[in-house]
Amino acid sequence: MTEKIIEKLTAKFPAALKDHSEFRGDTTLKIDAEQLRDVASFLESDEDAQYNLLVDIYGTDRLNLGQTPRFAVNYELYSIPKNSFIRLIVDVPDPGRNGGTDGSGRFGEPLPKVASVTDIWPTANWLERETYDLMGIEFENHPWMHRIMMPDNWVGHPLRKDYPLGGEPVYFEKDRNNPRFAHLGKQIMAGPSFETELPEEMDTNGHMVLNLGPHHPATHGVLRLATELDGEKVVRVTPELGYLHSGFEKTGENKRYEKFIPYCDRMDYVSPMNNNLAYVMAVEKLMDVDIPEHVQYVRVILAELQRIASHMIWLGTHAMDVGGTPHAAPLYCFMMRERILDIFEMVCGARMTTSYFSVGGLRWPLPGAFMDAVRAFLKEFAGYYHDYHVMLTKNPLWLSRLKGIGILKAEEAIALGITGPLLRAAGVPLDLRKVRPYCVYDQFDFEVPTSTDADSYARYTVRMEELHQSMRIIEQAIDQIKPGPYRTADRKVALPPRQEISTSMESLIHHFKLVTEGYLPPEGQVYSIGENPKGWLGFGLISDGTAKPYRLRVRGPSFVNLQATNTMARGGFISDLITIIGSIDIVLGEVDR
Amino acid sequence: MGVAVGSPQQGALGGTQAHAKDGSAGFALAKLEELVNWGRANSVWPLTFGLACCAIEQISAAASRFDIARFGSEVFRASPRQADLLIVSGRVSNKMAPVIKRIYDQMSDPKWVIAMGDCASCGGPFNNYAIVQGVDKMLPVDVYVPGCPPRPEALFYAIDKLREKIKAEEKLGVRE
Numbered sequence: 019m020t021e022k023i024i025e026k027l028t029a030k031f032p033a034a035l036k037d038h039s040e041f042r043g044d045t046t047l048k049i050d051a052e053q054l055r056d057v058a059s060f061l062e063s064d065e066d067a068q069y070n071l072l073v074d075i076y077g078t079d080r081l082n083l084g085q086t087p088r089f090a091v092n093y094e095l096y097s098i099p100k101n102s103f104i105r106l107i108v109d110v111p112d113p114g115r116n117g118g119t120d121g122s123g124r125f126g127e128p129l130p131k132v133a134s135v136t137d138i139w140p141t142a143n144w145l146e147r148e149t150y151d152l153m154g155i156e157f158e159n160h161p162w163m164h165r166i167m168m169p170d171n172w173v174g175h176p177l178r179k180d181y182p183l184g185g186e187p188v189y190f191e192k193d194r195n196n197p198r199f200a201h202l203g204k205q206i207m208a209g210p211s212f213e214t215e216l217p218e219e220m221d222t223n224g225h226m227v228l229n230l231g232p233h234h235p236a237t238h239g240v241l242r243l244a245t246e247l248d249g250e251k252v253v254r255v256t257p258e259l260g261y262l263h264s265g266f267e268k269t270g271e272n273k274r275y276e277k278f279i280p281y282c283d284r285m286d287y288v289s290p291m292n293n294n295l296a297y298v299m300a301v302e303k304l305m306d307v308d309i310p311e312h313v314q315y316v317r318v319i320l321a322e323l324q325r326i327a328s329h330m331i332w333l334g335t336h337a338m339d340v341g342g343t344p345h346a347a348p349l350y351c352f353m354m355r356e357r358i359l360d361i362f363e364m365v366c367g368a369r370m371t372t373s374y375f376s377v378g379g380l381r382w383p384l385p386g387a388f389m390d391a392v393r394a395f396l397k398e399f400a401g402y403y404h405d406y407h408v409m410l411t412k413n414p415l416w417l418s419r420l421k422g423i424g425i426l427k428a429e430e431a432i433a434l435g436i437t438g439p440l441l442r443a444a445g446v447p448l449d450l451r452k453v454r455p456y457c458v459y460d461q462f463d464f465e466v467p468t469s470t471d472a473d474s475y476a477r478y479t480v481r482m483e484e485l486h487q488s489m490r491i492i493e494q495a496i497d498q499i500k501p502g503p504y505r506t507a508d509r510k511v512a513l514p515p516r517q518e519i520s521t522s523m524e525s526l527i528h529h530f531k532l533v534t535e536g537y538l539p540p541e542g543q544v545y546s547i548g549e550n551p552k553g554w555l556g557f558g559l560i561s562d563g564t565a566k567p568y569r570l571r572v573r574g575p576s577f578v579n580l581q582a583t584n585t586m587a588r589g590g591f592i593s594d595l596i597t598i599i600g601s602i603d604i605v606l607g608e609v610d611r
Numbered sequence: 612m613g614v615a616v617g618s619p620q621q622g623a624l625g626g627t628q629a630h631a632k633d634g635s636a637g638f639a640l641a642k643l644e645e646l647v648n649w650g651r652a653n654s655v656w657p658l659t660f661g662l663a664c665c666a667i668e669q670i671s672a673a674a675s676r677f678d679i680a681r682f683g684s685e686v687f688r689a690s691p692r693q694a695d696l697l698i699v700s701g702r703v704s705n706k707m708a709p710v711i712k713r714i715y716d717q718m719s720d721p722k723w724v725i726a727m728g729d730c731a732s733c734g735g736p737f738n739n740y741a742i743v744q745g746v747d748k749m750l751p752v753d754v755y756v757p758g759c760p761p762r763p764e765a766l767f768y769a770i771d772k773l774r775e776k777i778k779a780e781e782k783l784g785v786r787e
Contacts, residue, residue, distance in 0.1 A: 168741075169706045176740050184740030188733045232710050235659045235689045239666070240707055261707045262663060265741040281736065287664035287760075331667070352674035370664060370760055607663050610704075 019102055020045045023067050031056055041542045042303050046105045051132055054108050058135050061095060061104070069095035069104060070432050072139035073547070074556050075146060076571040077110075077153035081179040083562060087112045089130045089155055092571075094545050094556065098432065098446065101453050105545065108132060110155055134160040141435030144581050152177040152267070162217050167260035167610060170215060176268055183272050184265075217256055220246050225253055228592070232261045236339050236596045239606030243583070243595070250591050255584045259577075262610040270570035274536040275301050276377055278570065283371035285572065286608040288331045289551050291324035291362075294375040296548030299456060300557035301377045303546045305539045307511050312502030313379045314458040319392065319495045320365070320374065321457075322488040323358050326399070328551035329481050329488075330355040333406065336478075336600035340419045347409055354402050361391050377537070378512035379505025389496055396489055403485060411482070420475035424586040424598040427472050434585065435578045438553025439484065440602065442468045443476040450549040462494045474601040481603075484551075511537055536565035545571075552576050552603055574608035644783055651695070651721065652777040655770065658694035659687040660714065662701025665728040665760040669700045672763035679763075682770050691717040696773070697750070698766075702730035703743045715750050723777070725769050726752045729759045 024047070027035050034053035039046050049057050061069045073094040081088055093106040113128035129150075134157035136142045146157040147166040154175030157163060165172065174181055220227065231242035240261035246253040266285060270278045282297045283290035295317055302309065334351030359369040364385055366374040374381055410416045426436070428444040441448055449466040451459040467483035469476035505512040513532055514525035541563045547556045553575025560569035579602050586602075587595045641649075661669060673679045673687065688694040691714050703711060715724070726746050729735035732755045734744035746752060753776060754769040761769075 167706075172705075182740070183738075185734070185738035185742075186744055188738070188744050190733070232707065233660055233714055240662060240710075261704060261710065262702065263704050263706065263741050264663075264702055264737050265739040268741075269737065269739050284664055284736075287667060349675045352671060353676065356671070356674075356676045369762065370667065 019066070019100060020104060023061070023064075023104070026064065026066065027057065027060065030060060042306065042544050044103065044105055044544055046107060046543065049106050049108050051108050051111060054106075055133050055135065055138070057106070058093075058138050061106075062138050066100075067097060068099045069097045069102075071096040071098055071437075072135070072141050072145075072435050073103075073554065074545070074558065074571065074573040075135075075142055075149055076558060076569075076573075077149045077155045077177070078560060078569050079153060079177065079179045083568065087130075089153070091132055091149065091155060092543075092558065093135070094558070094573075098448055103545070105543075129154050129156040131156045131158055133158050136160055139435065140433045141578060141581060144577070145435075151175070154178060164215065165260075167263040169260070176265060181268075183268060216244055220244070220254060220256065222246075230595070232258075237599060238335060238604055239609075241580075241599075241604070241606055241609070243599075245592065245595065247592060250593075252587050252590055252592055252595055255587050255595065257580055257583055259580075259610055262606045264607075264611065266572055266611045267570050270572075271567055274565045275539070275567060276536060278567075279376065280371065280373045283373055284607060285574065285611060286328075286550065286552065286555070286576065286605045287370060288605055289324050289328040290370060290372045291320045291374065292328070292548060292550045293555060294373060295321050295457075296546065296550065296555040297557055298375045298377050299548060300544060300546035300559055301539070304542065304544045304559050304561055305377070305511060305537065307378050307506055307508055309379065309506060310503050311458065312500060313504060313506075315495050315499040316380060316384060316504075317375060318457050318459065318462075319492055319499070320362075322491045322495075323361060323392070323395075325488050325551045326485055327355045327358040329485050330358075332481065332551075332600075332603040336597070336603075337410065337416075339596050339600040340416065347406070350402060350405060350409070354399055357395050357398065361388070361395060364388065364391060376505070376512070378508060379503070383504040389499075392492060392496055396493060399489065403489070407482070410478075417475065419594075419597055420473065420478060420601070422473050422475075423590065423594045424474045424601060425472050426582055426586050430585055431472075431582065434582050436553070436582055438550065438575055438579065439477055439480050440553070440579055440582070442466065443480040444472040445470040450547060450554065456548070458495075459491075461498065462491050464491050474597055477601045538563060538565055547573075550575055552605070552608070553579055555608075572611055574611055576602075576604040576606075576608045577611070580604050580609055644781065645778075647783055648778045648780055652774040653683045654686075655682075655684045655696045655723070655773065655777070656686045656688050656694050657684055657696040657698050658691055658714070658718070659689045660697065660700070662699065662703065662707070663730065665700035665731070668760045668763055669698060669727065669766065672766050677763040677767070679767070679770075682767060682774070684770055691715075692719055694718055695721065696723050696725065696770075698725045698727050699731040699746045699750075699752075700727040700760075702735065702737055703746050704741050705743060708743050708749060711746065712749050721777075721780075723753045723773055724750050725754045725756060725766075725773065727756045727766060727769070728761055729757060732757065735759060 024038055031053055034050050034057050036050055037048040061067045073096050076092050078090045087109050089110040091108045091110060095104050110130040110132045113130050134146055146160055149155050150163055151165045151167050152175055226247045228245045228247055230245055231237045232240045242258040244256040266281055279294055282293035286293050330351040334348035337347035362372055363369055366372050426444055428446050431441050431444045445468055447466045447468045452466050464487045467480050469480050509528040514528055518525040519529050539561045541561055543560045545558045547554045555575055556573030558571030559567050562568040586598050679685050697715055726732045731746045734742055754772050756765050756769045758765050
């Protein structure tokens, strides 16, 4: 179907489309920067295209690739009606250089500029701000071009290739007063980072501005919400992020592909299995590896178990936020989560940071008692699942705090790039496991729960039903799973078995190469998405043929979903803001990355 | 511990029962320092404060399976004014560092700090532009907990170590 769009596009804007290519099923269109906005509105509105969901925007610094111009911006689009992905790449013209400076924007030099698409896809707002902050590309006519992750007084743009990774040596010595160590700790900013700027349209004289966070028990982490209040009514909420920014993308670009897997665990740390899955799928897509069926089933089982565990955290903390409900709810939820963590511990030795999936398969074979443990869990969980319903679903306090609160309608949600349960609660049955099945999700009989109420209660019912569907998927998967190899036979990706190394010279060479050098994917660019408990987790990889990714992009679903806070909370009461945050289900590790 | 209990009839150091059977109130003798330390060590109230992955294990530690209440630390206080213990549970970014410093300054004395996990202890796997390499660059840390993230049992061990430390404090913990 993309051929038709390319045809139409060339007919309508003959000069705009400079090039188009296909790689691993991804269609890439190179668009002229001047005509970006025309092409964007065409793709958004044309009836054959209808790319209504802007998935991601990220910049590329091609300094070390030797290409000109240096910067490019990538737009990942998805069409919900047509179920189709497309990527736009826009070369950003180099800015004029004053007096031989390096154009890095460090000393007030002009930054490269490209037109903003915020009015076409409102979700672009934060994505463009992030690109500006970390890559130093300015978007013209953006409503508030401002740093989002780094402190306001930060110098430079960390994701640029001429910006060092940073860091400092860590000495494990007892003596704190030794002058030898006086140079350490200089990374800490001198200025108070909690006094950051507020948007200009905020009425700080007529209204009260209440600062919720960055340390607040109900923000689920270190999130700051600058809330403009008229009495108890919320006029505007401005989330301020970056308090947990950890430089995942930059770190990933300095590591080999397989070494980023443990980092994924620490991103959305309540669903590490799903993160691992989304990341290894991206690398496998780049390298075009075939995965054995047994592995696919194991991945599905563990990913669905993790979905239950993640929803347990959501339910527990959400019930805690609402407060009026029995305080037992979080304890009941954490009890079931512990059972799942026990299974994970049995599988890989860790409770939370699992790193169990590796590129090409699994890290180790499953332990023998795994299936019985999962069966026992499902039996126990079914009882608890019933208890959660009894505790909450018809609880009058729960109903009055959630019903009709935090409305996010389908068209608003799509415009804001919302994915996951939030979008499904608005009535859009978009679930990647159904519309573009990965692993072996097409083998199972499960439903995509939706609701049309679009309020906090709808999000609750949708997630509760997802728990049920996850149980169904796991039940079917443990019935259908067959024994098989736990990793691919492709020796360029997965290590050969131990006994083979002592008998075959070729295996020894493969082993040596993999351990010392890593695998070398072909040059190219892929974008791969996994359906996480919180929404779409996207990984963008640009390979230059070496063992490290040239560009690693992470699209955190919480990051994009959090942008809807203002839409959902404005006009409501300040106390409802807390329940709304709970119903979005954010994890700050993923928001800030 | 050097706390002696007794009843008026039995004399100060001879008795073993605080409340004698005859209904008299009894009395206790102890060195003030030790009595205060005993009280402090058994009611270390942590701040409700979570940063990253370790915060989830911190919540698990408070949940029913591990039950931090066994150590008298189940009262998580949302206000730094009411908390004794700051558990830095996760990576500290440049943007967050001044905030943590301010929270620590707001806590009233005596106060203690546990650096939970590798990131809070030494930066962990994040040796990069964004993360401060250990919270001890700006706060005095009492106990470091290794692990990524540490299990709840490891956190309990740290709290136990901290209790030992509190019990051994001199001059009512006044630091010069």
